[in-house]
Amino acid sequence: MRLLGILLMAGLLLAATGVQADQVTLVDKGQPTAAIVIAQEPTRAAQLAAAELQWHIEQITGITMPVVKDNRVVRGTQILVGESAATVALGLHSADFKPQEYLVRVRPDVIVLMGRDKDDRQPFDYANHTTWPGWYDEQATTYAAYDFLEKLCDVRWYLPTELGICLPRRPNLAVSEIEIRRVPAMTTRDTWRGGNFPADLCGDSVTGGHPIPPLEPREMKLWWHRLRVVGGEARSANHSLYHYYELYWEPSTNPRLAQLFRGKKPEWFAQGYEGKPPQMCYTNQELIQQVIQEARDYFDRGGYPPEIRQLCNAPQGAKWGENYFAVVPMDNSSYCKCPQCQALLDAQADKQQFSSGHWSDYMFTFVNEIARGIAETHPDKQISAIAYASYAWPPRHVKVEPNVAVSMCLHTRNVYGLSLQDNDHALLDAWFQESPTRPKGVYMYFCFPALNARQQGFRCFPGFFAHSLVKEMQRYHQAGVTAITYEPSYLANGQRSALMDQLEMLIAAKMADDPTMDGNAYIDEFFTRYYGRAA
Template sequence: MKQVLVTLMVSATIQFAFGPEGRALAAFDLVQHGAPTCSIVIAEEPTPAARLAALELQCHIMQMTGAEIPIRSEGEHIDGRRILVGESSATRQLGLRGVNFQPQEYLVAFRQDAIILMGRDWQDTEVNRKAQGRSTTDQTLQQLRHRIDYWKAVGYPHRSAGEMELPGIFDDQGTCLAVYDFLERFCGVRWYGPSQLNTVIPSRTTLTVAGADVRRSPALKHRSALAGGSWPFLRGQWGDYTQEQVYLHWRRMRQGGERWAGNHTFHRNTIKTVFNDPEYQCKNPRGLGSQLCYTNPKLISQVAQMARDYFDGKGELPEGWKAMGDYFAIVPDDNIHLCTCEACQALLEKGRDRKTGFFSSGEMSEYWFSFVNAVAREVRRTHPDNYIATLAYWSYAFAPDFDLEPNVSVAPCLHTCYYPVHAEMKENDLRFYRQWQEKSDAPMFLWVYYHHPMEPALIDRWKCFPHVMVHETARAMQMFI
């Protein structure tokens, strides 16, 4: 079966900017000879995304031209041309409302007297604030609504207006997407890292833009990469930066998108606090406390009920668990000290001949995905539209011989950082990736590695040739989009 990746979105729709009679619109002046020629307009109570987007637009144009385009609210009297950032009474008069955009969809539009930059934005309501979820990096949705002093983060501490809350990483922020697209596409801005040193902003005294309307969504539906920004190889590539700059950089890189999480969920912390029933503890002394007996019916029932409770919005997820949106993750700990009971060993025996000689193999696939299927089967009875998420990783990278339940969503783990130099590893990866394409019609995500060999080099202090692989990365993305 042909697998449709959940990491894909609908194709971009591009509409050319024409006036009522079909004539192309004239160029739009934002700054002339160092003086602003328009105003940025936001709602009286802008969404978190619109608030940040307006500041980002103002700041980057100021850094580019020296001119400060004023930010005004919709209730003020405004003369001249306007840049409408986010939904407001002005966009509604044009028939444009955020609620009419699809998730992650945004618009960059040119009109005779206005530029429109808006999209689908998360609304700050009590219900939205209460939404549950823990990310792949074990952060709650609320923890991912970072707070920063914006002007301090961008290098103008004297302009500080105190802290502001950024749009959550996994909250809709279409207006931010529109502004970042505009800054890249029409202003030539590029962000290669979080600090000013990593940012490219062209210098000019006059800024005039023109082009086609763009209404689209990102091609990759879920985008997440080391949200903490603390891995050594990032420090090596980016140099000095602050945590606030990292938080801002993730928005500029459009991190977030559809809510999904997948990482190790059964580990010492969750086994100690949640899955501590003696009946289903791992019979292998080396795995005791980090693995469980994944054939035990009581464990299957408990995990299935935990998933139901999550989907029903009952209680908080335990620290160390991962689940977001329609996806509840189950992934074993990062070791192979597995249970030695008769039932577990019978399934493990089926994978003895599935070694590949590479990190990714199928020795554990029959065992692990039997457990995943059992949980998914229980959950599907009450929540057929939700998914059990898991990884295809290490000794359970390859698909099992049996069919998966339709509500199992798999994320193959691919070593894309080695593809330029290790053709055999690439081929092994693509073998199990294609297996999963054929095996399941459920949404698929990808976990791609890009931290080798620079990461171990920085940790162990050996010399590593700079691992910049822009062309190979582009080719890999084209494979999966």
């Protein structure tokens, strides 16, 4: 009965992917009958895709398939990776593809794996991850290669390193004729990268006397590429104003950075507190004009200037995104006590949950001021805001400007907190009703309870939630969410866990890419293939 079920599932998979019965042989009895073809000056994305394709075929068959330039004569099937003279002859140009779009085409004499790539043709070294495409670089040719390996060569990546790779071992390799041309459903599929996995992939949430070294950066980066959480649209949002303390409150304690101090502006900071204020005064017009100018400079210069990025708690990385500028307050609810700010408190908003709308009118009034200023000079750009804590719900008395993208911070892992989940679902629906077309994202907290365990020095049971996450991802798609970021579970020594969120990371990345995927069937396959007879 189980065999019958497997055969039926396989038949459904073949029908769904359009795979035909005709087979194209790539390796026959341990001998290659095909070659990988790249341009004479290939993009870095095409070179990474070709290297990954070659490596995986070698793991499956034991043979090293040749990689040749497109000015060479190839006997047998050509596997065209990335744009080249050969793809141009077929009428296929990388620039004609949409952002993140890719093509997998298998025909008897030629296989095409290509997509929209950044025109970066600098030297590439498979052994040196610093020569690979950047995190947000266009690299859809790699998507084509990974889709080909997954769908047609039966490869799976369940963890970083070879420990997590499942693939067949056989002397022959043939693939079915097929054509797939598509764009990932969510334009941003991202993860919080503040800390590597431990080298043993286990680590500990309790700090001990023998810290486990981090996983090699190359293995980390391979994992993210194979998961396809790289190459998406850069669209980040996080607490964005902490650097104002060192610019306008008091000089940095670092003598070199202290030179960046621009002069004390106490009126820009939250009123009514002793010592260092916990927030800004978000109704102060001088502050508003300063943030508007900073946003304009950011867009004009392609990101923050280097000196700003050196400051403590400065914005993460060079940019929030080419088309986005984050406007997010400090991470607390101790807001300004001046009459103008207090007047915007929505005292009637429900405060029963962590995520409420108590300060939504106040915060989105400030966000709107910046958005209107940017719309005057940069009408094609967006302000990134987050819906979080006491400003999580849409404001009740303020209409959010159309050039504001909102990322909702949701407790995706807390499946046992039913009232918390109900509130998150209502919040998600409220933002959809507020504007079905507004760019919306979800920042998913995978990090609890591990963060509590790390902070308090105990070891926690991780709380698996894969089946629940399948439903949540479906819900996010229905609500028009086009961007996700997940914050992985914490470990000691600044590391993140590879195991506490292992299956959930896979589900999030794959369902963000393809909402038609049967997430529950994938979970069943994971346990069967990853654990084998132990499942």
